[in-house]
Amino acid sequence: METESTKANRVLGVLPLGLWPAAAVYATLFVAPLLFFLVISFWIVRARMMRPSFTFQNYAETFTDYGDVLVFTLAIAALIAVVTTVLAFLFAYAIRFKLGRFSNVFLFLTLVTLFGGYLVKIYAWKSILGTDGVLNQALLALGVISEPVSVLLYSVNGVVITLAYFLLPFAVLPIYGGLRGIKEVTMEAARDLGAGPWHVMKDVVLPQCKGGLLTAFTLCFLISAGDYVTPKFVGGGAALIGTFIENQFTIAFNWPLGAAMAFVAMLATLLAVLVVKFMLDWSLKP
Amino acid sequence: MIGQRLRDMFWIGLSLLIGLYLLGPILLVILFSFNESALTSLPLTGLTFDWYVKLANIDYFWPALWNSAVIGIAVSIISVVTGTLAALGLAQMEPVKASRLIYILSLPMMLPALVIGIALLSFFVRLLTIRLGIATVILGQLVVVQPFVSAIVYARLQTFDWAIVDSARDLGASATKAFLSVTLPVIQPTLVGAGLIALAISLDDFIITFFMIGSGNTLPTMVWGLVRTSLDPTINALATMLIAVSIGSTALALKFSRYRG
Numbered sequence: 203m204e205t206e207s208t209k210a211n212r213v214l215g216v217l218p219l220g221l222w223p224a225a226a227v228y229a230t231l232f233v234a235p236l237l238f239f240l241v242i243s244f245w246i247v248r249a250r251m252m253r254p255s256f257t258f259q260n261y262a263e264t265f266t267d268y269g270d271v272l273v274f275t276l277a278i279a280a281l282i283a284v285v286t287t288v289l290a291f292l293f294a295y296a297i298r299f300k301l302g303r304f305s306n307v308f309l310f311l312t313l314v315t316l317f318g319g320y321l322v323k324i325y326a327w328k329s330i331l332g333t334d335g336v337l338n339q340a341l342l343a344l345g346v347i348s349e350p351v352s353v354l355l356y357s358v359n360g361v362v363i364t365l366a367y368f369l370l371p372f373a374v375l376p377i378y379g380g381l382r383g384i385k386e387v388t389m390e391a392a393r394d395l396g397a398g399p400w401h402v403m404k405d406v407v408l409p410q411c412k413g414g415l416l417t418a419f420t421l422c423f424l425i426s427a428g429d430y431v432t433p434k435f436v437g438g439g440a441a442l443i444g445t446f447i448e449n450q451f452t453i454a455f456n457w458p459l460g461a462a463m464a465f466v467a468m469l470a471t472l473l474a475v476l477v478v479k480f481m482l483d484w485s486l487k488p
Numbered sequence: 489m490i491g492q493r494l495r496d497m498f499w500i501g502l503s504l505l506i507g508l509y510l511l512g513p514i515l516l517v518i519l520f521s522f523n524e525s526a527l528t529s530l531p532l533t534g535l536t537f538d539w540y541v542k543l544a545n546i547d548y549f550w551p552a553l554w555n556s557a558v559i560g561i562a563v564s565i566i567s568v569v570t571g572t573l574a575a576l577g578l579a580q581m582e583p584v585k586a587s588r589l590i591y592i593l594s595l596p597m598m599l600p601a602l603v604i605g606i607a608l609l610s611f612f613v614r615l616l617t618i619r620l621g622i623a624t625v626i627l628g629q630l631v632v633v634q635p636f637v638s639a640i641v642y643a644r645l646q647t648f649d650w651a652i653v654d655s656a657r658d659l660g661a662s663a664t665k666a667f668l669s670v671t672l673p674v675i676q677p678t679l680v681g682a683g684l685i686a687l688a689i690s691l692d693d694f695i696i697t698f699f700m701i702g703s704g705n706t707l708p709t710m711v712w713g714l715v716r717t718s719l720d721p722t723i724n725a726l727a728t729m730l731i732a733v734s735i736g737s738t739a740l741a742l743k744f745s746r747y748r749g
Binding site for chain 2: 217218219220221222223224225227228231232234235236238239242252289292293296297300301308311312313314315316317319320321322323325326327328329330334335336339367370371424425427428429430431435444447448451457460461464468
């Protein structure tokens with residue numbers, strides 16, 4: 203086996219033989235399309251037809267016309283990511299330390315709802331959040347409100363509630379993975395040495411699941427910032443940058459502008475994630 | 489003592505609330521698919537299967553179901569083959585190099601599906617001038633699903649005992665024979681699990697499918713159309729089917745990879 207694979211390596215270069223099919227898929231269906239997409243972001247549209255060119259006009263237009271949408275998108279995505287990560291941490295913490303024999307039930311619940319269906323979940327909230335939806339009915343019945351609340355659906359609230367719901371199971375798992383590595387003995391030792399609950403949390407628990415928290419936050423932030431279906435169904439006027447990018451491909455047919463917007467949005471999102479990672483590293487330094 | 493009690497109550501209450509948040513919407517969708525009323529609101533008015541009958545009578549439901557099945561099966565089979573080969577290749581490499589490569593190969597999972605969809609759309613339509621259809625949907629989904637499969641299989645290979653393969657080779661088995669009679673049977677439950685996860689992701693994919701399919705429908709694009717045009721529980725019937733299939737295949741996948749993997 204050794205000799206055959208080294209022989210193959212000499213012929214095919216650095217990669218083991220088995221990697222070639224996957225690498226071919228990656229190169230032809232991911233790298234090449236993205237490179238071409240980058241190229242057309244410098245093209246122009248004349249008479250509704252794309253024409254090869256080399257202009258920064260699309261990028262300039264992205265900043266002047268969609269700069270505020272981009273900032274709004276990043277803010278909403280950050281809000282959703284924070285809400286989801288906090289909820290996920292509380293839930294994972296409860297599953298790990300507080301629920302005893304019921305913890306498996308809740309963990310199973312999380313795993314099963316991972317794949318409930320993306321559109322199905324958005325649709326579910328569309329029918330729950332409306333003025334005659336189940337949530338308003340429940341709140342009316344409980345006497346919490348005296349007339350239906352209309353700000354739930356077709357607003358930013360709808361987008362936050364729905365996306366946080368969709369992302370929650372994805373956020374719980376990495377955080378739970380981090381918490382599983384903490385031994386109760388370590389926490390007790392910290393307590394015996396006089397650490398209060400806050401110090402146990404800050405110096406024992408949080409540093410251990412820092413990676414999980416960052417993964418959860420990043421995942422939620424990336425998916426929220428790139429989503430366009432949720433705002434379309436439950437967001438009303440609250441459109442994110444994805445909505446405008448999609449429009450360039452389905453309504454406005456200005457693909458070069460859409461491509462430029464996509465690259466700017468991705469770069470901005472990446473920068474935001476790096477800033478958060480830096481801040482988290484800094485704040486959880488022992 | 490009372491403080492401890494209160495704290496326990498707080499955690500149990502919070503977990504129940506979050507659990508309700510996770511499970512409630514899915515249960516409501518299912519519940520309303522069997523409810524007589526044409527409105528998706530309480531109170532429940534009685535049990536019916538009318539919405540399923542109505543769904544079956546929509547003329548484009550059966551083609552959509554067929555398309556979803558063909559795409560799902562094709563994507564799972566191809567991705568299990570390419571993903572497993574990739575994982576085997578990665579297992580031969582130094583761990584540090586391998587993990588770096590896994591990170592690079594996983595990039596398609598981290599990009600918004602919207603970007604993958606529109607980049608592939610531009611690539612196929614403008615550069616290659618390929619007609620959109622089932623084949624382009626399969627290719628588009630493969631990009632995203634393949635990294636999942638290779639990550640799952642690679643994780644399994646971390647605990648794989650390569651000594652048994654060496655024994656087979658020492659006893660005269662060819663590399664192919666050793667793979668087929670030793671490696672494959674051992675990792676087979678993981679491959680089935682990975683295939684089912686691939687199937688679940690494929691069946692659920694809306695965004696890439698939407699840009700890749702041209703005309704025609706899959707079940708998720710049908711949901712998209714129905715949500716925009718009709719508001720009766722026919723959507724709930726379709727949604728319930730999708731929930732059943734995706735949760736079913738996930739549960740099966742977990743069973744396969746946990747108990748025998």
